[in-house]
Amino acid sequence: MLILGVESSCDETAAAIVEETGAPDKPWRVRSNVIASQVALHREWGGVVPELASRQHLRDICGVLEQALADAGAGWRDLGAVAVTQGPGLVGSLLVGLQAAKSVALSLDLPLVAVHHLAGHIESLILHNGPLPLPAVVLVVSGGHTSLYLMPADGEYRLIGRTRDDAAGEAYDKVAKLLGLGYPGGPVIDRVSKGGNDRAYDLPRFKITHKDRNPGPAGVRPPGFEKALEHRADFSFSGLKTAVLRLVQARDGRPFSEPEMADLCASFQRAVVDALLTRTFEAAGWFGAKSIGIAGGVSANSRLRADAVARGEQAGVPVFVPALSLTTDNAAMIAAAGLRKLRAGVTAGWDVNANASLPIG
Ligand code: KG4
Numbered sequence: 511m512l513i514l515g516v517e518s519s520c521d522e523t524a525a526a527i528v529e530e531t532g533a534p535d536k537p538w539r540v541r542s543n544v545i546a547s548q549v550a551l552h553r554e555w556g557g558v559v560p561e562l563a564s565r566q567h568l569r570d571i572c573g574v575l576e577q578a579l580a581d582a583g584a585g586w587r588d589l590g591a592v593a594v595t596q597g598p599g600l601v602g603s604l605l606v607g608l609q610a611a612k613s614v615a616l617s618l619d620l621p622l623v624a625v626h627h628l629a630g631h632i633e634s635l636i637l638h639n640g641p642l643p644l645p646a647v648v649l650v651v652s653g654g655h656t657s658l659y660l661m662p663a664d665g666e667y668r669l670i671g672r673t674r675d676d677a678a679g680e681a682y683d684k685v686a687k688l689l690g691l692g693y694p695g696g697p698v699i700d701r702v703s704k705g706g707n708d709r710a711y712d713l714p715r716f717k718i719t720h721k722d723r724n725p726g727p728a729g730v731r732p733p734g735f736e737k738a739l740e741h742r743a744d745f746s747f748s749g750l751k752t753a754v755l756r757l758v759q760a761r762d763g764r765p766f767s768e769p770e771m772a773d774l775c776a777s778f779q780r781a782v783v784d785a786l787l788t789r790t791f792e793a794a795g796w797f798g799a800k801s802i803g804i805a806g807g808v809s810a811n812s813r814l815r816a817d818a819v820a821r822g823e824q825a826g827v828p829v830f831v832p833a834l835s836l837t838t839d840n841a842a843m844i845a846a847a848g849l850r851k852l853r854a855g856v857t858a859g860w861d862v863n864a865n866a867s868l869p870i871g
């Protein structure tokens with residue numbers, strides 16, 4: 511069975527065809543994965559401009575859908591279902607993909623599946639690696655989100671931690687802007703960091719002093735301990751961004767030399783990666799996770815990938831990441847999450863609407 515996935519929640523217009531293989535170790539196979547990126551359009555503004563994004567989605571969507579079919583060597587009549595991102599995201603952007611998907615499903619009389627964008631990022635892990643050992647703790651880290659999920663069973667996602675302020679990718683983008691490195695910041699900082707001294711600048715790690723951070727001695731698990739642990743797995747990145755701002759202000763307009771810039775980027779990257787992995791591995795311990803997954807745009811980061819695997823080997827917990835092509839927003843992950851829901855018997859009605867702040871589940 512072939513499913514068409516459609517994604518337009520932010521600044522990528524994407525369509526993909528995913529095949530259901532029936533193989534237990536690799537249930538889904540990517541047949542095509544087409545992305546029309548709007549990065550060049552938004553670069554001049556230093557971030558995504560919602561109105562420009564939705565207008566560009568409108569221009570691109572039909573061509574992207576046709577390309578996805580052509581790349582898969584398939585025709586409209588070969589499709590068995592349509593999956594689309596319902597939210598969260600920019601509502602004007604979401605609407606374009608949703609209406610396109612509805613039109614395809616209605617005209618071909620196919621089931622329509624509405625997918626949560628972050629469920630898509632989580633399922634990108636299974637699309638690339640096959641089923642994860644469960645329970646798994648999954649970090650979704652992107653420009654819009656930094657969230658930790660506990661996956662007790664396939665298709666079940668429980669939010670156990672999230673950022674209290676900026677997402678990690680947002681911190682990358684804002685710091686790159688501060689340093690005059692351009693947009694999007696993640697790939698540039700990743701590149702500039704290479705060869706830098708990651709200990710040259712001592713940047714702060716967040717400390718969350720919520721009362722639930724210390725609910726009792728380790729190993730003691732009172733009734734409701736899972737609830738208390740949920741508060742302990744939160745992130746914060748705004749302090750780190752402010753620390754970089756202070757460093758820039760202290761220079762009084764004096765530019766950073768190339769080696770200084772490499773040192774600063776490497777130090778910033780070390781702080782972000784350290785914060786992400788420390789919390790993720792702590793949570794994996796608390797919840798007895800048999801595996802860890804890391805997905806979303808920032809999971810393309812070379813240091814995050816390398817350090818995660820190294821820490822996993824040390825801790826004896828396997829770490830899974832998606833293929834690079836499945837890290838940033840794409841529709842193959844939406845198709846995979848759609849197949850999961852379809853097989854669980856969940857489809858959407860024709861009245862399904864875009865939801866900018868859709869809860870997972
Ligand atoms: O998942 P995604 O495409 O969109 C959202 O759902 O937000 O993630 C985009 C984010 C951007 O903030 C971008 O700077 C970041 O992912 N990113 C990276 C890297 N590649 C993309 N961050 C760090 N290192 C990278 N190599």
Ligand code: ZN
Nearest residue numbers: 652807838839
């Ligand atoms: Zn995303």
